[in-house]
Amino acid sequence: MLTATVGNGSSADPSPVATTGVPHSTAQRWWRDAVIYQVYVRSFLDSTGDGIGDLAGVRTGLPYLKKLGVDGVWLSPFYPSPQHDHGYDVADYCDVDPVYGDLAEFDGLVVDAHRLGLKVLLDIVPNHCSSEHPWFRAALAEGSGGTSRSLFHFADGRGTDGELPPNNWRAMFGGPAWSRVTEPDGTPGQWYLHMFTPEQPDLNWRNPVVGDMFEKVLRFWLDRGVDGFRIDVAAGLYKHPELPDSPDPEADERTRDSVNPLAWNQPEVHQVWRDWRALCEEYTARDGHDRLLVGEVSVRTPREQAAYVRPDELHQAFFFHLLTARWDIEVFRTVISEALTDIAETGSTVTWVLNNHDQVRTVTRYATEPGGGPGAVSEATSGGEHGPARARAAALLMLALPGAAYVYQGEELGLPEVVDLPDDVLTDPIFHRTGSRRGVRDGCRVPLPWSGHASPFGFTKDAEAARPWLPQPEWFAEHSTERAVADTRSFWHLYREGLHLRRSLPQLGEGTLRWLDSPPQVLAFVRGDGLVCAINFGTDPVPAPVPGAPLLASGDCPEGTLPGSTAAWWITASDPR
Numbered sequence: 167m168l169t170a171t172v173g174n175g176s177s178a179d180p181s182p183v184a185t186t187g188v189p190h191s192t193a194q195r196w197w198r199d200a201v202i203y204q205v206y207v208r209s210f211l212d213s214t215g216d217g218i219g220d221l222a223g224v225r226t227g228l229p230y231l232k233k234l235g236v237d238g239v240w241l242s243p244f245y246p247s248p249q250h251d252h253g254y255d256v257a258d259y260c261d262v263d264p265v266y267g268d269l270a271e272f273d274g275l276v277v278d279a280h281r282l283g284l285k286v287l288l289d290i291v292p293n294h295c296s297s298e299h300p301w302f303r304a305a306l307a308e309g310s311g312g313t314s315r316s317l318f319h320f321a322d323g324r325g326t327d328g329e330l331p332p333n334n335w336r337a338m339f340g341g342p343a344w345s346r347v348t349e350p351d352g353t354p355g356q357w358y359l360h361m362f363t364p365e366q367p368d369l370n371w372r373n374p375v376v377g378d379m380f381e382k383v384l385r386f387w388l389d390r391g392v393d394g395f396r397i398d399v400a401a402g403l404y405k406h407p408e409l410p411d412s413p414d415p416e417a418d419e420r421t422r423d424s425v426n427p428l429a430w431n432q433p434e435v436h437q438v439w440r441d442w443r444a445l446c447e448e449y450t451a452r453d454g455h456d457r458l459l460v461g462e463v464s465v466r467t468p469r470e471q472a473a474y475v476r477p478d479e480l481h482q483a484f485f486f487h488l489l490t491a492r493w494d495i496e497v498f499r500t501v502i503s504e505a506l507t508d509i510a511e512t513g514s515t516v517t518w519v520l521n522n523h524d525q526v527r528t529v530t531r532y533a534t535e536p537g538g539g540p541g542a543v544s545e546a547t548s549g550g551e552h553g554p555a556r557a558r559a560a561a562l563l564m565l566a567l568p569g570a571a572y573v574y575q576g577e578e579l580g581l582p583e584v585v586d587l588p589d590d591v592l593t594d595p596i597f598h599r600t601g602s603r604r605g606v607r608d609g610c611r612v613p614l615p616w617s618g619h620a621s622p623f624g625f626t627k628d629a630e631a632a633r634p635w636l637p638q639p640e641w642f643a644e645h646s647t648e649r650a651v652a653d654t655r656s657f658w659h660l661y662r663e664g665l666h667l668r669r670s671l672p673q674l675g676e677g678t679l680r681w682l683d684s685p686p687q688v689l690a691f692v693r694g695d696g697l698v699c700a701i702n703f704g705t706d707p708v709p710a711p712v713p714g715a716p717l718l719a720s721g722d723c724p725e726g727t728l729p730g731s732t733a734a735w736w737i738t739a740s741d742p743r
C-alpha cells in the first residue's frame with residue numbers, strides 16, 4: 167500500500183512521503199512503475215507504401231522500442247473506422263481496419279512483443295462509436311421509439327416543431343453536442359448526442375446492452391493475449407439522466423463541456439470500472455499475470471481522479487496535471503505534491519505523462535516563454551531558446567518520480583511540434599468544425615522520421631511509395647531515430663539511460679519521495695536511500711545539491727553545478743536535507 171504525507175515541498179516540511187507498497191510478484195502489479203510507449207499507429211511506420219503507418223510497421227519497430235527500454239506499448243485505435251477522428255470513431259470493435267492490416271498481423275504483433283518482453287495495451291473507445299457502426303445505422307433506420315435508439319442518447323427537440331436541440335451542451339470539438347436526424351419517412355426527426363463530433367454518437371451506458379457488448383469486446387482482445395487497455399474518455403460514459411442544460415457552457419474555458427458536471431464524471435461510471443477490473447482479475451486468476459486498465463480521466467482535480475484508481479477500479483489514470491503544468495517551479499511542485507497525496511492514498515501509483523497525441527509536444531510547449539505560450543508555438547522548428555533543454559529536464563524529472571510513466575512516440579527523439587502544416591492538409595475535426603487552428607492536433611501526429619535526409623525519412627517502404635499522410639518538414643532529418651541512436655547526447659540516449667537506471671536502481675520506480683531544501687528556482691527531492699533528483703527551472707546555474715559528478719543529467723552539468731533548464735540525478739551516501 168502506498169501511503170503518502172507529502173510535505174508542501176518547503177524546506178520546513180521534510181516529512182517523508184509516498185512509501186513503498188507491499189512486495190508482489192513481478193508478473194502481478196508490473197504496471198505500478200512501468201513505462202509504456204504510446205504508438206500512434208498511423209504515424210509510426212508504414213510497411214505497405216501507402217503513406218500510412220500500420221501494424222506490420224509496428225512489428226518492425228518493436229526491437230527499436232525494446233532497445234529504448236520501455237516495458238510495453240499502447241496502440242492507438244486501429245479498428246475499422248471511417249477515420250473522422252483517426253480511429254476514435256469505431257465502426258467495429260473486434261477487427262482491424264484493412265488500412266492497418268488484419269487480425270493475423272495483430273496476432274503476430276502480440277507474439278513478437280511478448281517474445282521481446284513487451285506488454286501490449288489497446289485503446290478502447292467506450293464513450294461513443296462511429297456513426298457507421300451497425301448499431302447507429304439500425305437506430306437511424308428504425309425511427310423514433312426503435313430499440314436501437316436506446317443504445318444512444320436520442321431525444322425530441324425543443325421548440326414548437328422540435329427544431330431546437332434538447333439542451334445547450336457544446337461538443338468538445340466545436341458546435342452543439344446534438345444533431346438532428348431525418349426520420350425514415352423523410353420528416354425532421356429526433357436529435358442525438360455527440361460530445362465530440364456528429365460522426366461519434368455517444369453510447370447510452372444506462373442501457374445494459376452497451377455494457378454487455380463491451381464485455382464481449384474486452385474478452386475478444388484479452389483472449390488474443392493483450393495485456394490491457396487504455397480507456398478513451400473514461401470519465402464520460404454516464405451523463406445526467408435528465409440531460410438538463412449545462413450551467414452556461416460558453417461562459418469561459420472553465421465551463422467548456424470538458425468539465426460540464428452534467429455530461430461527465432457521473433457517479434454511476436465507477437461501477438463500469440469495478441466490472442472491468444473484476445474481468446481483468448478473472449484473467450489474472452488464470453495465469454497470475456495482471457491485465458492493466460489505464461483511464462483517460464479528464465477531471466478537474468487530482469482528488470476527483472483518485473476516485474477512479476481505487477483498488478477495485480482502474481489500475482491507472484493518466485495524471486494530466488503534470489502534462490498541462492506550465493514551466494513554473496511552483497506549479498510543478500504543487501501538482502507533484504497533490505498527485506502523491508491524492509492518488510497515493512488510494513493504494514495505486516501515479517501515472518505520469520508529459521506528451522500524447524492530443525497535446526503540443528513539450529519541446530514546443532516549454533519554448534521561449536515561461537508557459538510555452540503563443541510565442542512558443544512560432545519557435546517550433548527548434549523549440550525556441552529553451553524548449554529542448556526544458557523538455558529534456560522535464561523528462562528526467564518524470565522518470566525520477568514514484569509511479570508509472572507514459573512516453574509518446576517522437577518524445578524520445580525530441581521532436582518539436584510541426585506548427586506550420588498548411589490548412590489544406592489538416593485532418594483534425596477540431597479544425598474542420600471550428601475553422602480555427604487552436605488546439606489542432608495534427609502537429610504532434612506527423613509521421614516519424616527513421617532515417618535519411620529527406621521525406622519520407624524511412625517512414626514508408628521506399629521513395630516510390632505514396633507520400634506520408636501528413637507532410638514531414640525538412641528539419642525532421644535532425645531528429646531521425648537513426649541519428650538519435652548514433653548520437654550519445656541525443657534525447658534518445660537520455661531516455662534510454664533514464665529507463666535503464668529506473669529498472670536497475672531500487673530507489674526508482676515505486677517508493678518514497680522526500681522534498682529537499684533547495685535554492686529558489688530549484689526543485690529537489692530524494693528517492694529512497696539516497697538518489698537525489700534536482701531540476702533548475704531558472705536560466706542561471708546554481709550549486710549542485712550533492713557534491714560529485716551526477717549519475718545522469720539532462721544536459722551538460724559540470725561537477726558541483728546545476729545549470730539552468732537542467733535536471734540531474736545523484737547518488738549520495740549522506741542523508742540530504
Ligand code: TEU
Nearest residue numbers: 251254338362398399424464523524605
Ligand atoms: O480525447 C478526449 C479528450 O478529452 C479530448 O477532448 C482531449 O482533451 C482533446 O483532444 C485535447 O485537445 C480522447 C482522445 O485522446 C482523442 O484523440 C479523441 O479525439 C477523443 O477522445 C474522442 O474520442
